[in-house]
Amino acid sequence: MKSIALITGATSGIGKASAHALARLKYCLIITGRRAERLTELKSNIESNYGAEVFCLPFDIRSMDETQKSWDSLPQEWKKVDILVNNAGLAAGLDHIQTGDRNDWNQMIDTNIKGILNISSLVIPGMVERKHGHIINISSIAGKQTYEKGAVYCATKHAVEALTQGMRIDLLPYNIKVTSISPGMVETEFSLVRFKGDEEKAKAVYNGIQPLKAEDIAEILVFVVTRSPHVCINDILVMPTAQASAFYTHRETR
Numbered sequence: 509m510k511s512i513a514l515i516t517g518a519t520s521g522i523g524k525a526s527a528h529a530l531a532r533l534k535y536c537l538i539i540t541g542r543r544a545e546r547l548t549e550l551k552s553n554i555e556s557n558y559g560a561e562v563f564c565l566p567f568d569i570r571s572m573d574e575t576q577k578s579w580d581s582l583p584q585e586w587k588k589v590d591i592l593v594n595n596a597g598l599a600a601g602l603d604h605i606q607t608g609d610r611n612d613w614n615q616m617i618d619t620n621i622k623g624i625l626n627i628s629s630l631v632i633p634g635m636v637e638r639k640h641g642h643i644i645n646i647s648s649i650a651g652k653q654t655y656e657k658g659a660v661y662c663a664t665k666h667a668v669e670a671l672t673q674g675m676r677i678d679l680l681p682y683n684i685k686v687t688s689i690s691p692g693m694v695e696t697e698f699s700l701v702r703f704k705g706d707e708e709k710a711k712a713v714y715n716g717i718q719p720l721k722a723e724d725i726a727e728i729l730v731f732v733v734t735r736s737p738h739v740c741i742n743d744i745l746v747m748p749t750a751q752a753s754a755f756y757t758h759r760e761t762r
């Protein structure tokens with residue numbers, strides 16, 4: 509069997525673009541996310557366009573039970589994951605800490621932090637045994653800076669930064685690369701999810717600015733996974749040209 513990449517959150521945005529990009533590199537793919545029909549559609553699209561083999565695993569990454577059952581359902585040869593892209597994640601709401609919704613907080617913490625731990629706890633032991641593997645965690649500028657009304661989302665991405673560093677240290681004896689990719693604004697379903705389906709609010713996030721595309725991040729992922737075996741890209745921060753930090757953007761007004 510060829511090399512295997514497992515991508516979480518492949519039903520949309522960065523994860524979906526990453527699936528296309530890794531299929532072009534001839535990886536066999538395990539694609540995950542809750543929306544099963546989207547996974548099936550992506551599988552058939554990828555198989556017909558690139559001839560890559562694809563395995564769909566629909567599950568909610570917040571649940572260790574669901575994650576474990578899905579992992580157990582994989583044929584043995586598919587469990588030898590070479591690349592794990594920890595991408596599934598979300599922001600829910602944009603609120604001051606004093607008015608934040610506890611359900612939103614739990615959803616972000618359970619997906620963005622525990623979700624990474626749930627799937628990583630199943631994939632990493634095999635990488636350790638084989639002394640081979642590459643983990644790519646999709647963090648964010650929100651993992652490096654904290655912005656108003658984003659305390660909990662930013663806290664989860666700061667946790668991703670800490671997990672990335674900790675994984676790199678603990679996995680050092682096992683020839684496992686650990687990379688963090690931290691984007692600024694990328695136009696995906698991210699803002700639609702954050703604003704719970706409010707299209708107007710979601711669109712306004714990108715008013716007067718050319719945001720990154722999911723494919724821009726996938727292109728960086730390709731660079732990261734195609735370095736020589738002795739080279740590990742630790743950390744990439746990437747923004748739209750019109751964004752300088754979490755706080756400064758230049759918007760063209762018409």
Ligand code: NDP
Pocket residue numbers: 516517518519520521522523540541542543567568569570595596597598599619646647648649690691692693694695696697698699701722
């Ligand atoms: P999208 O909303 O387009 O994609 C998010 C993906 O995560 C979907 O495939 C979704 O699948 C999956 N997901 C969310 N919750 C769960 C869950 N409980 N169980 C399983 N899968 C889940 O957003 P992006 O592509 O933009 O986001 C991808 C990553 O990039 C996230 O970690 C995000 O924080 C990060 N990021 C995004 C930026 C942006 O501006 N867009 C900037 C910086 C980082 P499904 O709903 O089918 O379960």
Ligand code: 8X3
Pocket residue numbers: 647648649650658691692693694754
């Ligand atoms: C997503 C980018 O700036 O909304 O992680 O936090 S931002």
